[in-house]
Amino acid sequence: MRKPLIGLIGMVIITGCVATASEEPSLPQAATLTNPSVETHAELQQAIANLLGASRVVISDNAFTQYSQEVIERAPHKDANGLLIMGRSTDIPDAVQLLKQGDSCLLQHVQSGKAITLSQVRCKLEDAQ
Template structure:
């Protein structure tokens, strides 16, 4: 009976160790191209309320975080509206989970798996 208990506990520890190795880690893009950039654009556009965004060709290749500033509402003469000077930015984080690259929006809890993307983890 003790042998079964020891084997069961050992198996549980082994499985726990395997699962913790698949945790999502901050990452940067290594390869992607136009298709990946389009997936990024579509996801970000859905989060920012349909406003179009322009992403650089090297987006998420230097840092796992991406900040998108909100467009400041302007009056008819192009001046910022009162009380609208400190709009928070949208924050996105690229993570690697197993072989998948995933873009997360921590503010909403939404994420998207980037098909065809390759990424590598970065030191924290």
């Protein structure tokens, strides 16, 4: 009578461990955009602006379609006539990375580690180079 009970308890414990392990969230992995559109482009620009604390950010139409990371530089200073003001910029560019975690796509500021979950963007794991 004790042997079947011990076996049953062992099976319950093993099943519980397997169920718990499979429910753990996966680690975010580098990803690329699969549904580029006007809407996703706008969402990416807004998310980057939020991560960087900027009022507005401009990215290319093909951002995140080939690579998971983009480098964001500050716009150069211009005078009232629109001409570049000479001088050296010592600002370090910011990097942002598109990540896939489970079924969600995230945008992460690489330097700070802050991330935003994207609602319109669909992504796939980045191809190994």
